[in-house]
Amino acid sequence: MAQEKSMRAVVFKGVGNVQVEDRKVPTIRDPRDAIIKVTVAALCGSDLHWYRGHQETPTGFIPGHEFAGVIHELGSQVTEFNIGDSVVATFTTQCGECFYCKRKQTSRCSQSFLFGNSAGNTSIDGGQAEYVRVPFASSTLIVRPKEIPEGMLVLMGDIFPTGYFAASRFLKNIPQDEAKSSTTVVVGCGPVGICAIAAASKWCDNIIAIDMVPERLEEARRLGAKPILHSDDPAAKVLASTEGRGADFVLEVVGNAAAMELCIQLVRPFGNISSVGVQTEELVFNGPTLYAKNVTIAWGRCPVRGIFEEALARLSEVHEKLAFLCQCRMNLEQAPEAYKLFNDRKVHKVLFSP
Numbered sequence: 001m002a003q004e005k006s007m008r009a010v011v012f013k014g015v016g017n018v019q020v021e022d023r024k025v026p027t028i029r030d031p032r033d034a035i036i037k038v039t040v041a042a043l044c045g046s047d048l049h050w051y052r053g054h055q056e057t058p059t060g061f062i063p064g065h066e067f068a069g070v071i072h073e074l075g076s077q078v079t080e081f082n083i084g085d086s087v088v089a090t091f092t093t094q095c096g097e098c099f100y101c102k103r104k105q106t107s108r109c110s111q112s113f114l115f116g117n118s119a120g121n122t123s124i125d126g127g128q129a130e131y132v133r134v135p136f137a138s139s140t141l142i143v144r145p146k147e148i149p150e151g152m153l154v155l156m157g158d159i160f161p162t163g164y165f166a167a168s169r170f171l172k173n174i175p176q177d178e179a180k181s182s183t184t185v186v187v188g189c190g191p192v193g194i195c196a197i198a199a200a201s202k203w204c205d206n207i208i209a210i211d212m213v214p215e216r217l218e219e220a221r222r223l224g225a226k227p228i229l230h231s232d233d234p235a236a237k238v239l240a241s242t243e244g245r246g247a248d249f250v251l252e253v254v255g256n257a258a259a260m261e262l263c264i265q266l267v268r269p270f271g272n273i274s275s276v277g278v279q280t281e282e283l284v285f286n287g288p289t290l291y292a293k294n295v296t297i298a299w300g301r302c303p304v305r306g307i308f309e310e311a312l313a314r315l316s317e318v319h320e321k322l323a324f325l326c327q328c329r330m331n332l333e334q335a336p337e338a339y340k341l342f343n344d345r346k347v348h349k350v351l352f353s354p
Contacts, residue, residue: 008354009062009129010335012118015053018339020332023062026125026133028075034137035073036087041127041332042066042154043342043350044091045190046255046278050117051339055280061118064352065091066157067127068144078137086144089127089134090304091115091158096139104306111136128335130354142308147316152326154351155195156312160322162302163195164311166251166276169298171203179203185238185247185266186225188254189216191325191349192276196251197223198318199311208247210234210262213345223321235265246271253277257284264289273297325349 009023026035041064049055050063068088071081081087094101094109101109113135116126126132134140144153171179184204186193189211200207201224209220210228217227226241228234238247246268252259255277263273264285273295304311315322328347330338338350 007130008332009125010064010332010352012050012057012059012061012063014059016051016343018051018063018335020335023129025131028073029133030135031075031077032136032138033075034071034078034081034134034141036067036069036089036127036132036134036141037072038067038069038127038130038132038354039086040068040151040154041129041352041354042157043338043352044158045192047116047339048343049255049278049280051343055278058118061116061123062125062127062129062132063116064126064128064132065115065117066154066159067115067132068153068157069127069132071141072131075137080138081141081143086150087141088144088153088156089115089132089141090308092301092304093134093136093140094305095136101139101306105303106139106305107301107303128332128352130332139305142305145312145316147312148319149323151351152315152319152323155322155325156304156308156315158302158304159192159325159349160195160199160315161304161307161311162276163192163197163253164199164314165302165307166192166196166253166274167200167203168307168310169274170249170272171200176203180205182206182248183208183238183242184249184251185210185263186220186251186253187259187263187266188252188277189213189220190253192253193251194219194223194322194325194348196253197225198322199314200251202314202317204249208238208241216345216348219324219348234262238266242268245269248272249274251276255279257281264293264295267293267295270294271296275299276302326351329353
């Protein structure tokens with residue numbers, strides 16, 4: 001298929017600086033590749049790690065690990081799709097055949113690439129562009145599920161499965177009555193935190209939300225969570241509401257040392273912390289505190305493809321409540337302005353239309 005010679009793409013130029021410029025349209029490099037014509041790409045909180053300079057990375061890459069579109073070109077070994085299919089991509093690629101993929105631990109695929117970053121040789125250009133190359137297309141792309149409105153499809157690339165992963169790691173594996181009566185605290189009410197609340201409410205009735213932005217806490221309240229402002233001594237309030245024990249489950253979605261320290265304060269003895277925030281700094285723990293509390297901590301990147309179907313089932317139940325996450329839409333050419341708005345927490349999320 002004939003391709004356009006150039007496309008418009010967002011490019012990272014340095015801390016606090018993205019620009020939109022012409023780039024070559026990507027081409028098939030491997031018979032397992034696909035080229036996607038992007039219809040929507042989103043800004044994610046983890047994009048702010050390099051935008052703010054918290055994560056050192058070379059400049060010049062195209063960001064964007066949340067995107068959906070239509071198939072523009074297929075490699076010769078990709079037989080599961082047709083040109084023109086509407087698809088969403090997971091934010092990491094996966095081969096579908098290695099030790100980890102076979103165990104649905106797809107975020108640790110031995111041949112994985114992370115879209116929209118250049119920190120190391122496992123990262124590739126992302127989807128904040130008119131076109132994007134998708135390696136391992138057969139196991140990285142999913143045909144648009146009919147259960148989800150097309151305008152919300154991009155949520156399934158990262159943030160909803162990640163929020164679901166944070167909540168489900170512990171809650172889905174305990175007796176239903178125990179989960180329902182437990183106290184779950186979500187630390188951070190950005191888009192992933194909001195998705196975590198929506199996911200956790202499947203199992204748990206008593207959810208507490210902590211954030212420093214009142215507008216985010218109001219959205220958490222609308223989802224049924226009890227809001228606590230970060231500056232209003234959340235540890236004391238959680239202890240007071242749990243007869244001095246602390247929370248049964250704490251979900252960490254921020255990705256910094258202060259958030260993790262707060263989680264350890266909030267969790268009860270023999271409680272559980274589920275951390276999905278992207279950690280970009282060294283963490284130091286107080287050994288006696290962890291020992292005294294018998295804390296269990298589960299870490300790490302969400303295996304989106306491995307849990308896609310179960311996360312999708314939950315999103316199909318709550319997508320109307322999360323529609324506000326997808327209301328801010330901007331043209332790709334407005335990317336510099338969009339990043340500033342998002343960085344200043346003036347919008348929940350930004351969806352780009354090329």
